[in-house]
Amino acid sequence: MDIIDPAVSAYLLEHCTPPDPIQSELREETLSRTGDRSGMQTSQDEAELLAMLVRLTGARFVVEVGVFTGYSSLAMARALPEGGRLLACDVSEEWTSIARRYWERAGVADRIDLRVAPAVETLRTLPSEPSVDLAFIDADKTGYPAYWEEIVPRVRPGGLILLDNVLWSGRVTDPSNQEDNTLAIRQVNDLVTADERVDSLILPVRDGLTLARKRG
Numbered sequence: 001m002d003i004i005d006p007a008v009s010a011y012l013l014e015h016c017t018p019p020d021p022i023q024s025e026l027r028e029e030t031l032s033r034t035g036d037r038s039g040m041q042t043s044q045d046e047a048e049l050l051a052m053l054v055r056l057t058g059a060r061f062v063v064e065v066g067v068f069t070g071y072s073s074l075a076m077a078r079a080l081p082e083g084g085r086l087l088a089c090d091v092s093e094e095w096t097s098i099a100r101r102y103w104e105r106a107g108v109a110d111r112i113d114l115r116v117a118p119a120v121e122t123l124r125t126l127p128s129e130p131s132v133d134l135a136f137i138d139a140d141k142t143g144y145p146a147y148w149e150e151i152v153p154r155v156r157p158g159g160l161i162l163l164d165n166v167l168w169s170g171r172v173t174d175p176s177n178q179e180d181n182t183l184a185i186r187q188v189n190d191l192v193t194a195d196e197r198v199d200s201l202i203l204p205v206r207d208g209l210t211l212a213r214k215r216g
Contacts, residue, residue: 133155167208
């Protein structure tokens with residue numbers, strides 16, 4: 001199921017800030033190097049939304065779970081103020097090696113701390129007290145419930161947590177779909193809705209984007 005009509009999708013991409021040459025080259029290399037997996041790359045309009053949220057919140061410490069080839073990391077790192085940091089969590093040396101090259105070219109590599117390890121382990125190394133301003137989760141779907149539980153206590157009051165692909169091409173609405181990824185996304189969607197620590201909604205952006213704000 002297309003959550004957004006393809007014609008509308010094209011129109012949206014035509015009417016947001018266009019990618020610069022570095023972003024365009026990263027998108028092209030991702031397509032040529034990763035084939036069908038290139039669909040995991042964040043779209044330009046969603047990358048602009050992430051960057052805008054970093055700027056609007058004045059975020060200084062961002063956590064990203066799921067890097068792939070670094071398109072979303074690049075967008076958010078560019079939006080950070082001077083002295084801002086982005087902790088990027090992924091398990092693939094292969095895909096993040098592409099990301100590293102483009103972060104260097106864009107001049108943001110010094111703002112990004114890449115940890116190649118299971119994200120839950122990395123998150124558990126963070127201080128237990130709230131210090132994260134914004135978190136973006138876009139990784140293995142079966143891990144979403146665990147990532148949510150590790151991140152929420154570490155986000156400051158007023159901070160944002162974003163989860164990508166929460167509509168899962170509409171499969172979350174099909175009761176007959178009992179695949180592991182679908183079940184995990186349904187679980188985290190229910191967790192977020194019932195969580196009294198946050199206010200939340202799902203935006204129909206691309207494949208569904210949860211926006212949750214930590215209550216004070």
